[in-house]
Amino acid sequence: xxxxxxxxxxxxxxxxxxxxxxxxxxxxxxxxxxxxxxxxxxxxxxxxxxxxxxxxxxxxxxxxxxxxxxxxxxxxxxxxxxxxxxxxxxxxxxxxxxxxxxxxxxxxxxxxxxxxxxxxxxxxxxxxxxxxxxxxxxxxxxxxxxxxxxxxxxxxxxxxxxxxxxxxxxxxxxxxxxxxxxxxxxxxxxxxxxxxxxxxxxxxxxxxxxxxxxxxxxxxxxxxxxxxxxxxxxxxxxxxxxxxxxxxxxxxxxxxxxxxxxxxxxxxxxxxxxxxxxxxxxxxxxxxxxxxxxxxxxxxxxxxxxxxxxxxxxxxxxxxxxxxxxxxxxxxxxxxxxxxxxxxxxxxxxxxxxxxxxxxxxxxxxxxxxxxxxxxxxxxxxxxxxxxxxxxxxxxxxxxxxxxxxxxxxxxxxxxxxxxxxx
Amino acid sequence: xxxxxxxxxxxxxxxxxxxxxxxxxxxxxxxxxxxxxxxxxxxxxxxxxxxxxxxxxxxxxxxxxxxxxxxxxxxxxxxxxxxxxxxxxxxxxxxxxxxxxxxxxxxxxxxxxxxxxxxxxxxxxxxxxxxxxxxxxxxxxxxxxxxxxx
Numbered sequence: 001x002x003x004x005x006x007x008x009x010x011x012x013x014x015x016x017x018x019x020x021x022x023x024x025x026x027x028x029x030x031x032x033x034x035x036x037x038x039x040x041x042x043x044x045x046x047x048x049x050x051x052x053x054x055x056x057x058x059x060x061x062x063x064x065x066x067x068x069x070x071x072x073x074x075x076x077x078x079x080x081x082x083x084x085x086x087x088x089x090x091x092x093x094x095x096x097x098x099x100x101x102x103x104x105x106x107x108x109x110x111x112x113x114x115x116x117x118x119x120x121x122x123x124x125x126x127x128x129x130x131x132x133x134x135x136x137x138x139x140x141x142x143x144x145x146x147x148x149x150x151x152x153x154x155x156x157x158x159x160x161x162x163x164x165x166x167x168x169x170x171x172x173x174x175x176x177x178x179x180x181x182x183x184x185x186x187x188x189x190x191x192x193x194x195x196x197x198x199x200x201x202x203x204x205x206x207x208x209x210x211x212x213x214x215x216x217x218x219x220x221x222x223x224x225x226x227x228x229x230x231x232x233x234x235x236x237x238x239x240x241x242x243x244x245x246x247x248x249x250x251x252x253x254x255x256x257x258x259x260x261x262x263x264x265x266x267x268x269x270x271x272x273x274x275x276x277x278x279x280x281x282x283x284x285x286x287x288x289x290x291x292x293x294x295x296x297x298x299x300x301x302x303x304x305x306x307x308x309x310x311x312x313x314x315x316x317x318x319x320x321x322x323x324x325x326x327x328x329x330x331x332x333x334x335x336x337x338x339x340x341x342x343x344x345x346x347x348x349x350x351x352x353x354x355x356x357x358x359x360x361x362x363x364x365x366x367x368x369x370x371x372x373x374x375x376x377x378x379x380x381x382x383x384x385x386x387x388x389x390x391x392x393x394x395x396x397x398x399x400x401x402x403x404x405x406x407x408x409x410x411x412x413x414x415x416x417x418x419x420x421x422x423x
Numbered sequence: 424x425x426x427x428x429x430x431x432x433x434x435x436x437x438x439x440x441x442x443x444x445x446x447x448x449x450x451x452x453x454x455x456x457x458x459x460x461x462x463x464x465x466x467x468x469x470x471x472x473x474x475x476x477x478x479x480x481x482x483x484x485x486x487x488x489x490x491x492x493x494x495x496x497x498x499x500x501x502x503x504x505x506x507x508x509x510x511x512x513x514x515x516x517x518x519x520x521x522x523x524x525x526x527x528x529x530x531x532x533x534x535x536x537x538x539x540x541x542x543x544x545x546x547x548x549x550x551x552x553x554x555x556x557x558x559x560x561x562x563x564x565x566x567x568x569x570x571x572x573x
Contacts, residue, residue, distance in 0.1 A: 037426070360487035362462050362551065363431075370427045378462050392463035392485055421431060422439070422488065 020313065020321045026402050028053040028309075039372030042407045047192050047220060047351050047398035048376050050245045052306070059305035060247060060298045070294055072271060086297050089304030090287070093252045096307045097237060098228040103286040104260065106253040107295050111219035112142040114238035114253035115186070117290060118215055119146035121263040122236075123184070129155030131183040134212075136161040136169055136198075137388055138191040141381045143217045143238075147186060156183070163388060167194035167343040171202065178210050185214045189221035193382040193394070194343030195326075195351030197221075204234055213259065219243055223400070224322060224349045226315040229254050241299060246306035250299030253290075260286055267292040318401050325399045325408065326350040332412040338419050342389050350399035353380070356415060359422045361395040367421055368395075371414040373407075429541040430548075431488060434496075439488035444481040444498035451479075457558030457570040459550055464490050468558045477501050477509065482555060489542065489551040496535055497555055506563065512536075513556050521549045 026032055029051045034041050043051060063085060069078035071086050093105045108114045127133070133147045137160055144158075151158050159182075161174040169187070178185075185207045190197050204214045215236040218227060223244045229237050236259070241250035255263075265272055265283055269292030275282040283289045310318070329352055333339050338357040356364050365377035376396040379386045386392060397411055448454075448469030457466045466484035470477060480501050482494040501509060515533055520542040542552045554570075561570045 360462075360485075360491075362487035362548070363489075366430070366545065366548065367427065383463075386463065392465070421427070422436065 020317050020401060022321070022402065022404055025313070026404075028055070029402055030054060030057070032402060036372040036374070037370050039370075042371075042373040042403075042410055044397040044399060044403065044407070044411060045374045045376045046223075046400040046403075047243070047380075047396065049242045049248065050223060050400055051402070052247070052302075053245060053309050055309050056246055056302045056305045060302040063298045063301045068298075071297055072288070082297055085301045085304075086295070089300040092304040092307040093239065093254075096222070096227070096311070097239070097254050098230050099254050100230060101257055104254055104257050106255065106260070106287045106290040107300050108251045108253055108290075109249055109296065110142075110251040111217060111238040111240040111243075112146075112251075114236075114251055115143055115215065115217060116146045117253055117266045118236050118238075118255070119150045121266045121290075122213075122259070123147075123150040123154070125262075125264055127154050127156045127183045130181060131156040132159050132177075132179065132181045133157070134159045134161060134174070134177050134182055134185045134187075136174075136187050137163045137384050138167065138169070138194055138196060138382065139186075139188055139384070140192055140217065140219065141383070142219075143186055143188060143215075144384070147184075157181075160384075161187075163194075163196075163385075166345050167191065167196045167385075167389075168345045168347075169196065169198050169203070171199065171206075174203065175206055178207065178212060180210075182207075182210065182212050185212055186217065187214070188217040188219075189227075190218075190224060190349045190351075191343070191382075191385075192220050192351070193353055193380040193385045193396070194345065195348045195353070195398075196343060196345040197225075197347040197349055199347075200234070201232055204232055208233065220349065220351075223310070225319055235259055241303040241306070244303065244306055245310060246303035247296075247299045250296045250303050252303075257286065260290070263290075265292070266290055269293045271295075313401065321401050322350040322399060325403060325405070326352070328405050329397065329399065329408045329411070332408050333415070336412065336415055336419070339415060342391070342394055351396065352398070353394045353396045355391055355394055356418055359418060361393045363422065364395045364415070364418050367418045368411070368414045371410065371417065373411055373414050375411075426544070430545060432538040432541065434535065434538045435488060435492040438492035438495040442491050442495040444495065444502075445483060445491075446481050447483055448479055448481045451481075453562040453565065455558050455562035455570060457484075457554045457561070459486075459490075459554050460571060462487070462551070464551065464554060466490065466494055466555050466558055468494075468555060468562045470559070470562050472506065472563075475506050477504050477506070480559070486554075487548075487551050489539075489548055490554055493539065493552045494555040496538070497559065500534065500536060501559075509559075509563065513560060516556060517553060519543065520552050 031051045067081040069082040071083040094102045159177045162170050207214045213235040216234045219240040237254040239252040242248040272292040342353045361377040451469035453470040464486035469481045471479040480498045
């Protein structure tokens with residue numbers, strides 16, 4: 001009895017420790033203040049993309065209004081300013097991930113492109129017939145298909161770590177799959193469909209004991225928790241800009257310097273070369289060797305602003321508040337008898353996938369939309385997860401630090417309405 | 424809420440709950456599979472044709488209320504129609520839920536299918552209503568490949 005009381009006290013203290021001023025934070029996001037279908041917008045599709053704070057929108061506008069020029073060329077003032085802003089954004093990503101050097105940050109279009117870059121460049125030079133790539137059942141299609149393409153091209157084989165009924169990575173089965181044939185482990189940090197936070201440090205340690213490099217798909221994770229690539233000791237980390245409150249069309253790949261430095265170019269073009277003649281081309285140094293063509297300069301600058309914004313709020317407070325929201329939402333959905341939650345891992349981010357008994361997720365989504373509530377419905381680009389849980393599709397409410405308990409109450413009321421309509 | 428009841432009309436909810444002709448038709452003359460990769464909807468249509476008349480039409484599959492009701496009502500409407508009558512109904516149905524014309528022209532021949540007129544207000548759901556019709560079309564024209572909405 002005493003133990004229970006003291007546990008409650010601890011959890012109360014933690015709740016009291018959350019210092020987020022959510023009302024003020026909501027003022028930073030212009031898009032949240034609108035009506036949808038005559039109701040205040042309740043945006044619960046944050047795992048698909050985050051809304052953008054004013055500082056990000058302003059940074060993009062300011063760049064186009066004042067500094068727009070091509071980078072790494074030209075001596076004129078605008079080009080210098082644009083280059084500085086772009087390279088400052090690279091250092092913001094470096095600080096976010098605690099990478100050792102800015103050259104280890106490659107700007108790409110998306111986390112998807114980051115993974116494709118590694119599969120294509122590292123894969124082509126390190127993977128051959130009979131080799132194996134290890135991924136997990138909970139991967140997003142973007143961490144499945146690039147490896148399948150590599151396997152098709154090289155004759156390598158994809159091995160898949162199973163997940164249990166709670167949607168957790170099965171560690172023993174993972175270790176059993178690792179062998180001298182394994183040339184890469186590619187796993188998601190936080191599952192977009194299930195919310196599972198994977199034991200990524202242990203996964204990496206285990207692979208490294210066998211000298212296998214590890215790519216972590218951090219598309220979801222970087223907005224929920226502090227990522228330290230040196231502490232994790234991951235070899236590659238794929239980052240999405242727009243899921244981190246930044247613009248779409250920008251992402252980053254972190255790679256260890258020595259690995260990147262030995263990888264062949266991914267795409268050819270301007271900026272990635274030092275010297276071109278028709279006989280021979282000398283490639284540029286890192287990170288430019290992997291950044292062919294004019295990049296998404298405004299996007300990178302917007303991402304830099306987003307990172308600074310999130311860091312000002314602080315990952316400790318974000319994680320604590322999102323955990324509190326998740327707990328509240330889990331209880332609210334569990335109280336509805338017709339709802340089945342899918343993804344009940346012990347270590348979980350603020351993602352709630354669910355099905356409503358006998359009602360297709362699309363119908364759930366349409367009824368909720370009428371209430372102004374945006375949720376994702378469908379297979380969440382993770383069809384193997386749908387198959388694992390025996391459903392054609394799911395509804396998903398994914399929460400960010402600008403969401404509130406009152407919004408979750410509205411979600412629960414909306415789901416009760418769904419049940420009513422289709423009773 | 425008034426909007427919602429225009430979309431999920433009573434007849435749609437009824438056919439969703441109790442779909443008619445949802446069964447496999449053994450030895451069907453025509454059959455085709457339809458798939459909507461965006462939502463995972465999957466439908467198979469079975470048709471028996473005799474003397475140019477749709478003698479039997481059934482379906483199997485899972486989907487949302489709109490796609491299930493659309494399949495159920497389609498089978499009800501088409502049974503006994505000649506093959507020549509099927510195409511104009513499909514065209515009129517398609518025009519009603521997805522057509523370009525702003526005037527909600529509803530040819531009288533659509534009958535019960537007019538319950539789907541609200542679908543055009545929900546562009547994201549048009550494919551739910553039309554998947555089974557495209558699949559039927561494929562079955563009748565004996566296309567071998569799986570029909571996809573994408």
